[in-house]
């Protein structure tokens with residue numbers, strides 16, 4: 001039996017997050033980087049997650065790449081498609097989630113899709129259509145200051161309605177708690193009422209499993225990695241999944257580096273904690289803008305550090321510093337400068353013998369993994385909810401952990417490298 005489930009993720013850390021959930025739930029998963037072609041190897045994967053960098057791309061490009069990924073997945077046999085976006089939505093009213101979901105729905109010939117970014121293990125819950133991060137509304141969380149996708153509204157029905165040409169309804173928590181049959185009835189009622197999307201409330205994994213059960217016959221499901229919790233059970237019930245193979249730790253010997261471009265509170269805390277015991281190097285964005293050889297300096301610095309410890313190189317800054325930098329250079333240019341510098345550093349460090357990479361931030365991971373010319377990843381064991389170790393498939397063996405900006409506890413970097421030793 002080949003591929004059963006296909007997924008399209010709008011960024012690279014999101015893709016590994018989803019792949020991790022599917023692996024934890026007993027599936028063999030491959031993650032491929034960018035739109036696959038006929039040469040893309042997926043081995044014996046039952047689920048394939050296509051990692052795109054479409055979250056903040058121009059809308060036309062995001063739609064085009066997502067449709068190309070969809071066509072490839074269906075040609076490989078995918079029977080159900082997940083469209084994975086961020087558990088904090090990360091898409092302003094002008095964002096790509098609605099247009100991509102509309103295009104996928106049309107191509108798949110379905111009139112309805114669920115919208116559910118909930119990820120309770122990382123504190124993302126949905127109630128009355130409102131997305132919470134921990135005990136705060138999304139719009140009161142640090143996501144309001146995101147450098148590329150500041151989230152100033154927490155109402156998913158409103159956010160989705162602003163992006164799509166379909167109508168958006170709600171599947172309230174009471175229905176979800178009542179069970180899969182009630183969810184299915186509500187979905188049918190929304191459909192009959194002409195709704196193209198239903199935002200599903202979910203505050204626990206149990207809720208997500210229930211929604212997953214209710215969606216067993218949906219050809220398209222959209223959401224965060226949590227929405228995938230119940231899908232493998234559906235496939236098992238249908239006799240499509242056999243015994244799972246436990247994920248393997250990547251076996252690679254060499255030096256370790258953290259490259260961070262995420263400016264999230266979580267990542268900044270992790271960098272500060274790592275700085276208590278490991279050498280750290282902060283990229284000077286103004287020097288990059290002036291044409292200074294910041295890449296060369298970072299590479300020389302890293303190579304001169306004792307081999308005993310990982311090194312940490314970061315562009316990450318607090319909201320005030322990010323705001324000043326963006327005022328000077330524009331948000332897009334500022335982001336691109338840091339992403340390009342970290343990518344160039346990654347390539348040169350790999351050539352200098354660094355082969356264990358923790359990369360913090362979705363856009364950052366997209367840029368670095370592309371620069372390293374990695375085409376596919378094998379998913380390994382989980383480091384923290386939503387973040388597995390992965391191993392690059394291909395000629396050069398590299399271990400990579402692509403960490404979503406907001407994920408992981410303060411000691412995430414230590415935990416990650418400790419797993420490899």
Ligand SMILES: Nc1ncnc2c1ncn2[C@@H]1O[C@H](COP(=O)(O)OP(=O)(O)OP(=O)(O)O)[C@@H](O)[C@H]1O
Pocket residue numbers: 011013014086146147148261262263264285315316317321322325326334335336337338339360361362363364365403404405406
């Ligand atoms: N000092 C800085 N000033 C301005 N922009 C920066 C700075 N440092 C990093 N950036 C940019 O901020 C963006 C952070 O986005 P990224 O997706 O990497 O992290 P994130 O959004 O926290 O993670 P995720 O998408 O996984 O939640 C990147 O484009 C990065 O280059």
Ligand SMILES: O=C(O)[C@@H](O)C(=O)CO
Pocket residue numbers: 011013014015017018085086087088119224225361362386404405
């Ligand atoms: O869903 C999440 O929060 C993450 O997988 C992600 O998409 C971060 O970029």
